[in-house]
Amino acid sequence: MTEKPLLQVENLVKYFPIRAGLLQRQVGSIHAVDGISFKVNKGETFGLVGESGCGKSTAGRTILRLYEPTSGKISFDGHSIENLSGKELRSVRTRMQMIFQDPYASLNPRMTIREIVAEAAVDHGKISWKESEEFAARLLKLVNLNPIFVRRYPHEFSGGQRQRIGIARAIAINPEFIICDEPISALDVSVQAQIINLLEELQEQLGITYLFIAHDLAMVRHTSNRVGVMYLGKIVELAECDELFQHPSHPYTKALLSAVPSRKAGARKQRILTTGDVPSPANPPSGCRFHTRCPFAMPRCTTEEPQWREVSPGHFLACHLT
Amino acid sequence: MNSSIADLEPLIKPQKKPIIHFFSHMRHHSSGVIGFIIIVLIIFTAIFADQLARKPYNLKAPKERLKPMWFMEGGSTEYPLGTDSLGRDILSRIVHGSRISLSVGIASVFLGAGIGIVMGLLAGFLGGKADSIINWLMNVQLSFPYILLALFLMAAFNGGLVTLIVVLAIGGWVRYARIIRGQVLSVREETYVTAAQASGIRMLRILTKHVLPNAFSPIIVVASFTMADTILSEASLSFLGLGINPAIPSWGQMLADGRDFLQAKWWICLLPGLAISVTVLGINLFGDWLRDYLDPRLRL
Numbered sequence: 001m002t003e004k005p006l007l008q009v010e011n012l013v014k015y016f017p018i019r020a021g022l023l024q025r026q027v028g029s030i031h032a033v034d035g036i037s038f039k040v041n042k043g044e045t046f047g048l049v050g051e052s053g054c055g056k057s058t059a060g061r062t063i064l065r066l067y068e069p070t071s072g073k074i075s076f077d078g079h080s081i082e083n084l085s086g087k088e089l090r091s092v093r094t095r096m097q098m099i100f101q102d103p104y105a106s107l108n109p110r111m112t113i114r115e116i117v118a119e120a121a122v123d124h125g126k127i128s129w130k131e132s133e134e135f136a137a138r139l140l141k142l143v144n145l146n147p148i149f150v151r152r153y154p155h156e157f158s159g160g161q162r163q164r165i166g167i168a169r170a171i172a173i174n175p176e177f178i179i180c181d182e183p184i185s186a187l188d189v190s191v192q193a194q195i196i197n198l199l200e201e202l203q204e205q206l207g208i209t210y211l212f213i214a215h216d217l218a219m220v221r222h223t224s225n226r227v228g229v230m231y232l233g234k235i236v237e238l239a240e241c242d243e244l245f246q247h248p249s250h251p252y253t254k255a256l257l258s259a260v261p262s263r264k265a266g267a268r269k270q271r272i273l274t275t276g277d278v279p280s281p282a283n284p285p286s287g288c289r290f291h292t293r294c295p296f297a298m299p300r301c302t303t304e305e306p307q308w309r310e311v312s313p314g315h316f317l318a319c320h321l322t
Numbered sequence: 323m324n325s326s327i328a329d330l331e332p333l334i335k336p337q338k339k340p341i342i343h344f345f346s347h348m349r350h351h352s353s354g355v356i357g358f359i360i361i362v363l364i365i366f367t368a369i370f371a372d373q374l375a376r377k378p379y380n381l382k383a384p385k386e387r388l389k390p391m392w393f394m395e396g397g398s399t400e401y402p403l404g405t406d407s408l409g410r411d412i413l414s415r416i417v418h419g420s421r422i423s424l425s426v427g428i429a430s431v432f433l434g435a436g437i438g439i440v441m442g443l444l445a446g447f448l449g450g451k452a453d454s455i456i457n458w459l460m461n462v463q464l465s466f467p468y469i470l471l472a473l474f475l476m477a478a479f480n481g482g483l484v485t486l487i488v489v490l491a492i493g494g495w496v497r498y499a500r501i502i503r504g505q506v507l508s509v510r511e512e513t514y515v516t517a518a519q520a521s522g523i524r525m526l527r528i529l530t531k532h533v534l535p536n537a538f539s540p541i542i543v544v545a546s547f548t549m550a551d552t553i554l555s556e557a558s559l560s561f562l563g564l565g566i567n568p569a570i571p572s573w574g575q576m577l578a579d580g581r582d583f584l585q586a587k588w589w590i591c592l593l594p595g596l597a598i599s600v601t602v603l604g605i606n607l608f609g610d611w612l613r614d615y616l617d618p619r620l621r622l
Contacts (some may be wrong), residue, residue, distance in 0.1 A: 010497055061516075064520050065487065067521060093520060094521075094522055096520075097518045100517060102513060105512060105513040106513040106514055108518075108531075109536070109618065110535040110616075111531065111532075115531075119518070119531075120521035120522065120523060123522075169521075
């Protein structure tokens with residue numbers, strides 16, 4: 001792809017300090033995101049998958065600068081944003097938005113839908129408070145909700161409706177890039193498909209780029225153009241969606257994919273089973289982080305960290321095996 | 323997308339003006355109505371004390387000392403609620419006392435809550451150094467003998483009503499600050515606060531629209547019972563000679579005056595005490611309703 005990427009992340013690191021004792025001395029750190037690099041091209045959907053606690057949400061929030069990155073570079077549309085503050089950060093934030101996992105927690109219970117949806121536009125001076133009712137009503141229509149809901153409060157809505165409101169809020173200030181942090185995992189299966197379809201429609205209409213964080217592989221396969229697989233703070237494999245699902249190379253990716261139930265009756269898949277639990281991110285294993293659970297681990301894996309390399313065009317991998 | 327809100331207008335319920343909404347909601351909640359009526363009556367009394375009181379509050383009638391209430395033996399309708407140890411009309415003094423008690427109670431609670439809320443918000447939301455400094459201030463305030471501080475301030479500023487209010491507010495702000503700080507610590511982790519930050523909403527707006535409204539409800543409850551405390555604190559300060567001019571009546575002071583006659587002439591204490599109780603009851607009922615009214619989830 002010759003196009004310039006919209007978002008480029010290089011060696012992004014986010015450690016959370018662990019403090020203990022009377023003086024709150026730092027006794028260690030949680031290696032939530034430990035040097036990840038990827039880029040997201042304009043107009044595409046980049047999927048980021050991994051099990052709970054692997055750092056995918058932290059990665060999303062660090063990219064939006066909701067967490068201060070420990071180190072690494074984040075560049076958005078060619079400008080580096082990891083050191084922005086104040087006014088500049090505020091203006092970048094109108095171009096990047098986020099949709100949250102829990103639609104019950106992400107809407108302020110004391111604000112009307114009008115205030116919630118139009119708040120950013122009003123605060124950034126794009127519209128006046130008087131215009132905000134019509135503004136919010138239009139956005140509600142855009143996400144297939146009844147525009148008369150503008151005067152209601154969040155508690156009057158169901159989970160799916162709330163998530164639509166969350167989406168309306170995210171698209172309100174015409175962002176180019178939206179991070180969807182598990183936007184459907186808290187919803188009923190029937191509603192999940194509606195939300196995904198809505199996100200895809202909006203992408204087509206408005207040309208938004210998505211970073212789609214999820215653990216539902218089927219959904220990621222359906223929505224994403226390219227996918228990165230995260231394990232314990234690192235991206236272990238990254239490829240075009242079809243390539244990744246058809247030719248997974250990293251043992252962890254294989255294990256993840258083999259855990260997806262098959263639709264074909266009687267199709268016996270070769271299950272790759274991992275043993276044990278995810279190690280603590282406060283004290284990640286040496287060498288390859290996956291070696292403690294990898295069925296194919298070699299002695300080399302325990303000592304030497306595998307290089308991040310391109311095994312075939314567009315297919316990146318960090319593993320000693322291949 | 324092109325339809326304007328004008329097309330939808332008939333579908334949207336006409337919005338009530340806030341003031342009408344306020345009362346129409348209250349109408350269905352008796353505690354709100356009762357509380358509101360009590361508060362309005364007392365404020366009315368305070369404003370029109372000069373017209374309502376039948377006698378000057380300071381008129382001493384040595385011959386009429388310690389008269390009982392009108393229905394008791396020896397009582398008369400001239401002094402419906404009796405007289406105190408100097409022969410002053412208790413009813414007139416209660417009417418006049420509402421001025422000091424109410425203004426001291428309300429003003430110092432508002433001032434104390436105001437200081438406490440700002441401090442608590444800053445401590446809870448900013449954390450780090452700001453939190454340490456404010457916590458230190460709170461601890462200094464709590465460890466310093468309050469009466470000593472009051473003595474010093476009243477002496478230094480030549481004690482008047484305003485000084486008294488400030489002194490009482492200083493005695494109370496820590497309570498609010500601690501509550502707000504604790505609430506803010508939990509509210510600031512809510513996803514909707516993160517969402518507002520992600521949208522680049524200004525901090526002042528995040529604090530006032532997202533954090534404070536969701537941290538506020540315990541303050542209403544605390545403020546309404548702190549008001550009773552404050553009315554009584556004013557009495558204690560008056561008792562120590564640190565209050566305002568003792569010639570001007572206040573409920574707390576009347577309570578203190580009647581103390582010596584508690585066994586034989588109990589009504590001298592009972593009546594101002596009753597006035598304080600009713601006021602506090604009214605404020606509590608109103609506050610209770612207000613808390614529900616301010617929460618859209620409970621506003622049915």
